[in-house]
Amino acid sequence: MTLAVEIKNLTKIYPGRGILNKAPAVTALDDVNLEIKKGTIYGLLGPNGAGKTTLIHILAGVLLPTTGTAEVFGHDVVRKAREVRSLSNYGAGQGSLFWNLSPKENLLYYAKLYGLPNSEAVEKINNLLEFFGLKERANLKSAYLSSGLKQRVKLIKTLLNDPKLLLLDEPTLGLDVDIARKIRAYIQELSHEKEMTILLTSHNMYEVDELCDEIALIDKGRIVSIGTPDELKKQVSEFESLELSFSNYDGDPSSFLDDLVLRSTFRDGALVLHVSDIDSSIDAILRRLLSHKFVISSINTRRTTLEDVFLNLTGRGLK
Ligand SMILES: Nc1ncnc2c1ncn2[C@@H]1O[C@H](COP(=O)(O)OP(=O)(O)OP(=O)(O)O)[C@@H](O)[C@H]1O
Ligand SMILES: [Mg+2]
Structure with a gap:
């Protein structure tokens, strides 16, 4: 199964x-x-x-x-x-x-309910209390x-x-x-x-x-x-965008990025690239630009988030 x-x-x-x-x-x-x-x-x-x-x-x-x-x-x-x-x-x-029991007593109570042998329960509880930073407060009333x-x-x-x-x-x-x-x-x-x-x-x-x-x-x-x-x-967006500005802008880099991007345009002096996934394509794009002697002065990314998905599918936000 x-x-x-x-x-x-x-x-x-x-x-x-x-x-x-x-x-x-x-x-x-x-x-x-x-x-x-x-x-x-x-x-x-x-x-x-x-x-x-x-x-x-x-x-x-x-x-x-x-x-x-x-x-x-x-x-x-x-x-x-x-x-x-x-x-x-x-x-x-x-x-x-249980507010009047300590964290340790609360946990021992549940361990008993679950049928754990006492020594196993104590060891397990001590380890977990330590891991979650509760060791010092293990014996304090939970109400506090x-x-x-x-x-x-x-x-x-x-x-x-x-x-x-x-x-x-x-x-x-x-x-x-x-x-x-x-x-x-x-x-x-x-x-x-x-x-x-x-x-x-x-x-x-x-x-x-x-x-x-x-x-x-x-x-x-x-x-x-x-x-x-x-x-x-x-489902909601076929692409993510990468926006790059150059301090030595000289010529149009789109022609040698064709195989790496879905689409490229210029907007307000910045190169806007549409890619299907920023994480898997950014490295190759930057290497290509650097090899052609472009000096990059800023990079902005616009990724699709789950909030976009939710807004798109329901017409409202998550709150
Ligand atoms: N005991 C109940 N009696 C009547 N209606 C209830 C009861 N519990 C939940 N509801 C209603 O059922 C719907 C779903 O509630 P539920 O608590 O499952 O939502 P939720 O997704 O967990 O919300 P939240 O993000 O606020 O925790 C809501 O309209 C809620 O008012
Ligand atoms: Mg809930």
């Missing part, structure tokens, strides 16, 4: 509440189909209220689907909830710890930790049962830049070295772009598009 997650025609409707229908029913997921390959990092990207958390909650077994099915490593999340739980773990940026520190503890909790599928809802929300970066690197390491499958949600398109092998763009409960970051970008 190559799939970690297989979702078919999944719909989730939160029923309406109150007389006069004060809280009308909400279709949070609308006929979602999704496949996540084993060992990959998969991103769910979408604006507030898109249905990301709802989808993760269904996979984590804390919400029931209205219709449709979801399987984790071939186990149905409703009928085989126990198997699914032993193979996965779930962590949310916003979530709580900042939200970023609590978030690190919650991430450690998700790793205690060595899950094969890790579900992370906004794992770096509100964290300092350095610890967010560290967590991203750790997520990559888990995927590459432990072959863990990771499904994460985020508003942060740069994070998703950097981390994810595949992305589903979701809006109003529907999947808008699925693909690798590059495939999604190619």
Whole structure:
């Protein structure tokens, strides 16, 4: 089996509440189909209220689907909830710890729930507390930790049962830049070295772009598009642009760049080159220009971002 997650025609409707229908029913997921390959990092990207958390909650077994099915490593999340739980773990940026227990006590509590032998749990917890810079605060009441520190503890909790599928809802929300970066690197390491499958949600398109092998763009409960970051970008724009100015401008360099670019034009004294991918073509272009004795005074790049993709596909931004 190559799939970690297989979702078919999944719909989730939160029923309406109150007389006069004060809280009308909400279709949070609308006929979602999704496949996540084993060992990959998969991103769910979408604006507030898109249905990301709802989808993760269904996979984590804390919400029931209205219709449709979801399987984790071939186990149905409703009928085989126990198997699914032993193979996965779930962590949310916003979530709580037992405030009157220390990080270490919180983690030991979860390790016990997961059935870890005590000595293994203590060693694992100590190593992870050290890695995430929590060693000094390991025995402090969790109520005294900042939200970023609590978030690190919650991430450690998700790793205690060595899950094969890790579900992370906004794992770096509100964290300092350095610890967010560290967590991203750790997520990559888990995927590459432990072959863990990771499904994460985020508003942060740069994070998703950097981390994810595949992305589903979701809006109003529907999947808008699925693909690798590059495939999604190619959907909205066939090219990226490179804008170069020269301090010794002498002649038109376009003729000897023909084989390296899709198109070249001059705009406001700068050479604008259209290429299919800046990263893979910039080196050859610069070498060619330098070999023809052009002195480059500035370089500007215009890359397609996932924000462009989202704006293009939904007509609005991610916030
Ligand atoms: N318990 C609930 N009862 C009723 N409606 C809900 C409930 N939870 C979520 N919703 C609604 O379902 C839709 C999807 O919400 P969800 O939390 O899944 O979105 P999200 O993509 O995670 O958003 P965010 O980026 O803000 O976290 C929203 O319209 C939301 O208001
Ligand atoms: Mg959410």
